[in-house]
Amino acid sequence: MSRRTLAGGLAIAAALTLTTLPVASVAAEQASVRFPSAKFPLGTRPAATKKTTTVAQGIDLYDVKAGTSTDGYTVTVLMPSGRDYGTLRTAEAVVVEVEAAGETPSLQKVIRPGVADAPSQTVYMVRVGLWSFKDKKKAEKTAKTLKKAGLKVKVDYLGDDGLKTTGPWNVKVVMIDKKAFRGSYAASLGKSVAKRETVSSMVKAGKALVGVNGGFFNIHTAKALRGEPVGASVVNGKLLSEAIPGRSAVVLRGRSAKITELTTTVSAVSQDGEKAEINGVNRAAATDELVLYTEEYGAKTPTGGTDAVIDPNGKVVGLRTSGGKIIKGMRVLHGNGVGADWLNEHAWQDWKVKITTKVVDLRTKKALKLTPDLNVIAGSVGLVRNGKVKITAKRDGHDSMNMILRRHPRTLLGTTKNGSLILATIDGRQPGITVGANFVEAAQFMRWLGAKHAINLDGGGSTSMVVDNKLVNRPSDGSERGIGDALLVLPK
Template sequence: MTRRIGRFRTALTVLAVWNVLAGAALVGAAPASAAPAATEVAPGVEYTDFDIVAAKGVAHAHVLSIDLRAPHVRVGLLYPGVVAARAAVSELADTAGAVAGINGDFFNITETQHPGVEATGAPVGPAVADGRHLKAAVPNGQRFGPALPPGTTTEEVFGVGTDRTARLDRLALDGSIGTDEGDLPLRGLNQYALPEGSIGAFTSDWGDVSRERAVCGTDTDRSAPCSTDTYEVTVTDGRVVATAGSPGRGPISSGTTVLVGREAGAQQLRKLSAGERVTVRHRLVAAKARVPYAFAIGGSPVLAGGRPLPGLDDTVSAVRTAAGIANGGRRMLLLALDGAPEFRTGLTIAEVAETMRRLGATDAFGLDGGGSSTLVAREPGASSVSVWNHPSGGAERPVPNGIGVFSRQEHP
């Protein structure tokens, strides 16, 4: 079910909306009577929607405001249980028991440049779920989605630490492969594209989708041909149990790691022999945070320290999704634009940054948009979520992950 929108059809300023979300009196805001009333999804979780007069037309925004200091509220990664799989946001939310959520990272949606190669559906950036490091980032040139702002990379994340504080950060892979001849660098973890000349690890978190896509493209061109110099080694309980000349497919058992190499990485893996002891180590290392991340998701920063990032696109308008940080990381804002025909012009990335700033965010993060943009929440008394915006494709698009909002104090 999709919730009806447009309770207030006049164009509202986002400053007026923030009056409702934060309870603050802001200079220049519209009168309180003009602002839309917020709907309480659960204690500490509020929803509102409003119009934005943008450069190319009127956009309609759906916003969740989440109090991260409320002891009964938490946020987490929504995903189908493995990295290389997709499901509708509503299905992900209901399966996890979330009261609300939005779609997440950009992902490997198609493989038209590589005939016969299966699109994995896996996300671009790092992902952390309940403190578990699921995957690392693909090379910048292998990214799906709009161009990254200057100075940013695919390692950028939006996350919440074990201290219940939201942050923008970078998560880089730190890994190695211990062999009888010494350590080899590990440069991939459950990702659909490996750097040229590297070795990547695939674990049970990957799923059963083919690993062939990992050796296609280059660090600067995702449409470049697949490598012809590849090798795969299967390690179970710390020993080499199988090898293959090309990446395979199928589920990976717990306790097993499949190493995939391309070019120089393949040549290194060919030196391993059956029965050889191999130790694979990997973790994601934060550039800023000194506390572990309970949750993190990839995307693209658009606002930092209250200022839009330089070089944000201000020409291409689209339906978009974003997450913001307010009140020193104690409040999270989740925004999804409406994809109904009358609002489909959407916002530019620069307009998204400005919208989040006016909503009170000091930092904001762009997520996948277009047909992926989805916001779901539970109506009072409901046991499952419904879609509260209109996806631009007319129905929910299956996505690899999202941000879920959880509450132990739901309405009766």
């Protein structure tokens, strides 16, 4: 879709500036990860302003701003499905409805780019009017008129489309030089798995130098349980959430970080030799499932089933009706339906039930050693692999038009050729201030920063970066959101 420039076609004339704290020249020459000198890679490749702050040995924070605001507003007419796009036939029918309401519609063809595991998609949108940034109220007035005519519409800021834009972008980047950094990386779920917590809170509790939000958390479960990660979570060598097989993840061990894909298996073997698959860890249970709950869960087990309370030695200290707390130092194997039947038949009081946990790296086909220095955070979408853009949106469950093409705030993680770590936030959903990025732009941005491998973590209102106990980015919700887990950069 072509678009004419709004607001007089403002030219991009931001000059490159650099403000740095004193750093030894020898250290700079030996740095294994450096901020690029080339122009900002998005939009029309504008020059950018950059402010650099040394956080600690081997850790630099970059505050980057690029581009200018030339986008304005339009009114998008929704399809009968409720989506803002549809087939050509559906869109043409909507055009007729808009004309009947006395407005002049525009039928726009939009091509969502193909990614590594999903082909391109051609759709059509129906829009009315084009207003400059300062004339948003005129767009809102037209939207009101169309609503009175019985049409469902929304006012759209064109910078969010994911098509051509001049920005602006507001970006924070933390580069951690593996050669100079002397600390370590960790994952945190906060005070419990079930409850959501801000990155700032987890950074403070962990005495971390830097923290960013982790992967997606489950917003489709009971409100009190929505801190549960969607995908693999390992904290200090303990599996606290099972993997979604094959989904991107970052494996942290000491001061090393590796992007890969994981699968997990958890099983129970009774002393009578009967074996059962454990379907999940620290999440709501579906019908006929066995779910393992650890003391980190922070909520009661589900009602309507059977609980086997198991001590650290694997001994069943008692069976109970489900819906109780997890006692410190204990684990609870919960079952309902077929799962409850297995517990009642093979997890009698004072029997031993051996629970085995296995986390496998699908790239190496080897199991990870679940030692105390191991931490894992699930990503949402793979972006870069072996230095090339490889967006695995379908495999990772995010191959929609909204996720691939439209711009959103992003939290990004990448590793360089020598294993240095790059963390970045691109703020968005703030018209005139910062537009965010789509998946393709996020991948291009991480390659520009020098990432050999990169993934997209949770984004949107969850995007948060905390440095030295200060929130340094500007979340789109207007304040920091409680999230499921966080990646922490520790001084030791």
